[in-house]
Amino acid sequence: MNKVAKPLSGKTIVIAGSRKLDEMSSLIQKQGGTAIVRSLQGVTTFKEQEMEQELRLFIENQPEWVIFTTGIGAKALFDAADRLGIKDAFVQTVQQAKIAIRGYKTYNFLKTQELAPDIRDSDGTMKGLEEQLESVTFTKEQIWIQLHGEPAPDLVQFLEAKGASSVHTLLPYLNIEPEAETLQQLRKDIQQSQIDAICFTTAVQVRYLFKDASKNGYEDELRSALNQQVLAVSVGKVTSEALTQAGITRIVAPENERMGAMIIEMAKYYEEQK
Template identity: 50%
Template sequence: MGKGLAGKRIAIGGSRKIEEISTLIEKQGGIPVVRPLQGTVFLAEKEVEPDLQNFVMEGADWVIFTTGIGTETLLNLAETLGIKDQFLNRIQQASVASRGYKTLATLKKIGIKPVATDEDGTTRGLIRSLESFDFSGKRVMVQLHGETAPTLIKFLEDRGASVLTILPYQHIAPDSETVAKLCEELLNNELDAVCFTTAIQVRSLFNFARENGCLTEVLQSFQGRALAAAVGKVTAEALVEEGVERLLAPELERMGAMIIELSRYYEKL
C-alpha cells in the first residue's frame, strides 16, 4: 500500500467511525486531526406532530420525500397518532417526487410510484427531474432530514409554490469551539485536507464561517492548501453549493474509498 498521505494533516469532520478512519489515514502515512462537525441528530416527535396533522387535514398538490429513514419515520409517527390511513390517502392524492434509492424503496413498499425521481441521488438531480412541472400556486410538502435543503426550497418557491417542510429528525449543532479550531487551522494553512462524510458537516462549517465573518477566507483556504474531500455525491453537492470549487469525491461512496482517493491524489502530485 502506498503512502500518498505521508506527512499530510487530514481533518476528519465526522463523528462516527473516528478510529476506523484515523487508522486508514495513518496507514497511508497521514496525520489524522479529529474535528467533529456533526452534533447529535434527534427524533423531533413533538415538533413534527402539528405539521403532520396540518398536512393530513389540508393535503398538498405535491409531496417530496428526500430520505428513506425520514419517510419511514413519518409513516411510523402517523401510525402512532392514529392517522396513518389519512396520511397515506393524502400521499396517494398528490404528485410524489423522491430523492435517493432508499427513499424509492420505502415508497415502493407502500405502493407509491413517484412521478419524478433523481438520477444520481442528489438534490440537483431531483430538481432536474422537476423542471418540466408547473408549481405555480401549488402546495408542496417536503420531507427533510437533519438539514434544510435550501436549493430545493428556493427552486420550488421561485416557481410559485407554497412550501410546507416536515423535519422528523432535527440537528443539534456541534461544539462551537471545535468548529472555531478547524476554521483557525484552515486560515493558518495548517491542514492539507478536510474529510466530510455528510452534508450536515459541510453546513456546520460554512454556517459558522458565515456567522463569524471568515467565509471568504475559509473558501480561499479550500482553493489553496486544503483540499475538501466528500464521501459521496450528496456531500459533494453541499460543498459546491457553499462555493467550494476544488474537491475530491470517490466513485464508491465509502469512507475507505475517500481516503484511498485522497492518497492517490497526493501521489500523483
C-alpha cells in the same frame, strides 16, 4: 531495501462527520495517515411532538404532491406515524399524491413501503430534482416536502414560482450547531497549517464551517486554504455541491458515495501527486 511510503504518509486528515469515526480513522491509518476528529455535524434531534401535529395536518390536507429528500427523514415520518397509530392513513395520503424524491437512499426506503416515485432527481442533488420537476405544472396544488435538519428556501421558491398554492415543509430532524470549541480548534488547525485535508460527509458540515468563518471574518482565508493547501474531500454529490456553492474548486469525491470509498479516493489523489 526501502519501504514504499503509503499514500497518506505524513498527512493529517480531519474527519468532519460524527458517524463511523472509528472505521474512517482506521482506514486513514491503514493508508499511512493520521486521523483527527473535528465534528461539524452538531447534534441532530427528532422533533417528536411537532411531528404529531404535522402528520395529522398532512393527512387532513391530502396534498397533491409529496416530496421526500432523504431516506432517514422519510423513514422517521413513517415510523412516527406508526407510533401514533395513524400509519395506514399516512400511507394512504402518500399513495393518493404524486411522489417526487431525491437520493438513492430515499428511493430504497420507499421501495420497502411498496411506493414508487413519479419523479426522481437526475444526479442525487436538490438541483437535479429541480431539473426533473421543471416540466411539471403545480398550478393551485398543495405540496409537502420532507427535509432533514435544514430549510430549503430555493426549492420552496422554485415550486411557488411554478404555481403551487402552498408549499409546506416537514423537518422531522433539527440540526443543532457544533460546539464552539470544535470550530475554534479547526479554525486554528487551518490557520496554522496543521492539517492536510478535511473529509466532509454531509453538506451541513460545509455550511457550518463557512458560517463560522463568516462570523469570525476569515471566510476568504478559509476559501483560499481549501483551494490551495487543505484538500476538500467530499463523500458525494450533495456535499460536493455545498463545497462548490462555497467557492471551492478543488474537490476530491468518489464515484461510489460511501465513506470508505471517499478515503480510498483521497489516498489515490495523493498517490498521483507524488
